[in-house]
Amino acid sequence: MKLDSTLEAPSHSRLAKLHDCRRAYGYRYVMGLRSRGSQSTKSLGGKAGHAALDTLHRLGWEAREIADNHIDAIFSEHVSNPEWLTAEHMKGIIGNYIERYADEDDDFRRLRLNADDVLKNEAVLYSDLAGRVADDGSFSMNEMNMVVQLDDKLKMTLVLDMLVERKDGTVWVADHKFTAQYLGQGVLGRYITSKQMPLYILAARKLVGRCDGAILNAVWMGQAACNPASKATKFDRYYFDYTEGQLEEALEWAALSRGRAQSETNAFGFNMEYWPQNPSSYCSGCDYLQLCEVAPAMRPGRITQWYDLAEAEVEDAE
Numbered sequence: 001m002k003l004d005s006t007l008e009a010p011s012h013s014r015l016a017k018l019h020d021c022r023r024a025y026g027y028r029y030v031m032g033l034r035s036r037g038s039q040s041t042k043s044l045g046g047k048a049g050h051a052a053l054d055t056l057h058r059l060g061w062e063a064r065e066i067a068d069n070h071i072d073a074i075f076s077e078h079v080s081n082p083e084w085l086t087a088e089h090m091k092g093i094i095g096n097y098i099e100r101y102a103d104e105d106d107d108f109r110r111l112r113l114n115a116d117d118v119l120k121n122e123a124v125l126y127s128d129l130a131g132r133v134a135d136d137g138s139f140s141m142n143e144m145n146m147v148v149q150l151d152d153k154l155k156m157t158l159v160l161d162m163l164v165e166r167k168d169g170t171v172w173v174a175d176h177k178f179t180a181q182y183l184g185q186g187v188l189g190r191y192i193t194s195k196q197m198p199l200y201i202l203a204a205r206k207l208v209g210r211c212d213g214a215i216l217n218a219v220w221m222g223q224a225a226c227n228p229a230s231k232a233t234k235f236d237r238y239y240f241d242y243t244e245g246q247l248e249e250a251l252e253w254a255a256l257s258r259g260r261a262q263s264e265t266n267a268f269g270f271n272m273e274y275w276p277q278n279p280s281s282y283c284s285g286c287d288y289l290q291l292c293e294v295a296p297a298m299r300p301g302r303i304t305q306w307y308d309l310a311e312a313e314v315e316d317a318e
């Protein structure tokens with residue numbers, strides 16, 4: 001593996017992958033390998049759910065039909081696996097979401113921003129604003145892809161799901177999480193200690209001058225989730241605030257991680273020939289396990305057989 005010098009504006013998921021496993025990082029971000037069929041129905045469920053919530057929070061609850069159409073379009077080219085996780089299942093979940101939150105007491109509403117303010121904002125180096133701006137020049141922050149200068153040394157690529165204003169007037173960044181399992185304490189703990197939300201808060205501050213915390217908007221998409229009569233917990237919102245010290249720490253983490261990705265040590269780690277490197281639980285869920293398990297000399301052939309080559313520099317949306 002050559003040195004990774006493409007880290008002009010890395011995403012959080014890219015930097016986090018480096019800490020998970022530098023070999024997986026190299027496969028994904030330097031070689032650009034995507035395992036064929038990695039679009040599992042579960043990830044399609046998340047993608048369809050995000051598109052539906054984006055529509056509902058942008059256009060209002062009455063846009064249900066448009067949200068449903070997005071779900072149909074995303075599922076139309078894939079066979080469901082497991083078979084109960086279908087477009088109909090996801091539409092049922094979205095119906096329950098509307099039932100749960102569509103009233104005036106919902107704790108937050110999306111923030112409308114002025115497109116001009118974003119375009120003139122020197123900290124926003126790139127945004128996919130086009131197509132989002134209303135006739136009055138306003139737009140709502142929904143899954144917007146941006147490159148933001150977080151401090152004088154660090155630019156990052158971020159996709160903010162939503163910026164919202166709560167009833168008390170504070171501004172929060174909200175992140176939708178569609179999960180196959182209920183969120184246990186372990187997952188929540190990892191979410192809180194991850195640097196993703198602190199970095200999003202810092203980006204939101206660059207964008208609108210303020211941001212008080214992060215909301216995890218959790219949607220469970222298990223088998224009983226689309227049944228309105230089911231008593232299972234389907235939706236939860238968790239509110240996290242961070243100290244200024246924790247935000248500072250996230251910036252330092254990102255800068256250090258980027259340096260580490262570019263280092264000789266990282267390239268050396270990737271090129272070591274033993275495999276897999278973490279033969280415990282982490283490797284068992286990895287997209288590259290098949291590849292790690294074959295001898296290095298056999299890998300080039302297997303790559304063509306099992307993987308698609310994605311643009312190495314494409315960042316994962318989060």
Ligand code: SF4
Pocket residue numbers: 021022023024025275276277278279282283286287288289290292
């Ligand atoms: S199988 Fe294990 S060692 Fe190989 S890339 Fe995945 S996590 Fe890393």
